[in-house]
Amino acid sequence: MSAEPTERIAASLERAVAEMGAAGVQVRLERPRVGSHGDWASNVAMVLAPKLGRPPRQVAEDLLNRAGEIEGVDRAEVAGPGFLNFFLDAGASGSALPRILDMGDRYGSGDEGAGRAVMVEFVSANPTGPLHLGHGRQAALGDAIARLLEWTGWKAHREFYFNDAGGQIDRLAESVRARFQQIFGRDEPVPENGYHGEYVAEIAAAFRERHGDRYRDDRTEAALEAMRAFAVARLRQEHETGLEAFGVRFDEYYPETRLYSDGRVRETIQALDETGLTYRQDGACWLRTTRFGDQKDRVMVKSDGSPTYFLPDVAYHMSKWERGFHHVINVQGADHHSTTDRVRAGLQALGRPPEYPEYVLHQMVTVERDGQEIRFSKRAGSYTTLAGLVAEVGAEVARYFFLMRRPEAHLVFDLDLALDQSEKNPVYKVQYAHARLCQLLDQGAKGVVVGRGTQSPSAPRRLLDQGAKKGRDLSGARADPRLLTAAAERDLARQLGEFPAFVERAAANRAPQVVCAYLEQTAGLVNSWYQAGHPSRGPELSALVGNEALRNARLTLARAARTVLRNGLAVLGLQAPKRMHREVPDVVGGGVGVGQGVPAEGIVAAAVEGRARPVADGGPSAASRARSAVAGGRPSAASRAQSAAAG
């Protein structure tokens, strides 16, 4: 193929435009969002119409007539208010397939980043309590954004920052001490502004397990310090293992105290002083952040001589810069948005660019259970933890839930829905489509043939022999995409070709939900294509037809689709299973434990029952349990609901 079809279309249109006496009008081609609007569309007639004083549709007709036949274009039409829609022939629309197979698990990657370093800082939870769902959203977002950047040629560094000193850690230590004393029956209440969650008592119990009664009557600072260190270490460990269970790893954990111990905070004060933008007022030391667009000046050092949070924040970002990260993305909850202006202002005072660092601020996560909102509060001790959520719905579902919405949109996490209907979750649709393609390709490799009339026992054997003779050819590396003429095939092929553009856009906009939407759409096209060729429906449209050339082309399409789904899931940090098992819960069919070799009737019975009986009002029905258990290997919805209530 000499030139891309788009170039030929554009050239033909530009010639036609010039003929109509409107040279210089830019011809732009765009991908219509809907398949029925063709492979490419142009708005040039509508731009031209007012200049020529003629109706746009008439101009469009005229343009088409003048453009004539275009190589690679099957047909063209005037549509809507005056769009020109071009439909490529099958060879052109399937032209991405060889490239997909060539690139394999790198298909979709790009090199916009050109190997530059970028830091993504996310989660950054303080060791004063367990990770909650807001941290979960951040973990999913930060990791997915880092992955997107890696896919587009950046070298991503994942960093977790935490405050391991200061007033809140003091209160944590005091809270642990109170709980510790309570173990011995002493009436020492947790401080009013301390941490009241159950986990504090657990820490105290663990502390006693480690140290016995040694600190029982020790009210010294050293005892408090021991508890502080113990609690921080334990919570830090809990965060790391929790994130690991969630599938997120960090390159570096950066403690706030390091900024003090290595003198960076002091250096930052000095450097800011030298800018002449600091002043003293009311006994405190201020920085003129208003010079850089902040709403008011900020205190750097309080009148009691201790620094505010603002100062180490600036020092920390100077450390990032000096470590070579001139591109930094901070993923934070929107409740931190007030700090972004002042931190950037402080950094500008030190000569950093105004857009450093970049922020992705996600809106809050609220959780509803039984139709009621649950409020998060570390101090009240009533909140839902990330670990609890992962235990309930699994890491994959939780991750996808957090990613499928724009970060700046409020996320309502309906626990009931996530529990009872998790198998209807889009992530299963995508993973299932992938597993389905794997099975199909497996059948293809075995030489299985479907279709009425061709089912003589010798047919598979014959194909197997041919396949063996021709080696890899059966896998379709040299298949002819022009044979993919059915609508479902062409729609799918076209969609697969757009994957790299979606990854690039998602990365540029720090928008993982774009990938989610793409995957769901692709999975839908895969399923439509698959169903259209289902043996019971249209065996002549199946990939497993007897005609070898057609079979090759369709199996190539399946391989390409599998590659795209697998890569897309990898971009989000999700698994691409080769096989998905349904597990029929023992409540159906009286304790029939069913695993891999399930009799088909069992599956169908459960599925039918599941559909026939919606969830009744008191609790989960057998039907909903059947659906829940499908998610695989986890407790039934009933027992999970109980554990949720207990948590």
Place this chain on the structure above:
RNA sequence: GCGCCCGUAGCUCAGGUGGAAGAGCAUCGGCCUUCUAAGCCGACGGUCCCAGGUUCGAGUCCUGGCGGGCGUACCA
């Protein structure tokens, strides 16, 4: 008061460089003798919060409202 975010189908939400209104759930109706029905096909469902403006064209951009969320510390 001021700042940021949100307002799209009954519900939860996607909507690219401004271009032809979408998905899932819910409801209703079809589709398993043969590749996994965790699926597919169809129907129903819209004042894209309101009012102006820019434009050949606005869910998208601009201005002003209305409604909701979050923030607005010498807290951490």
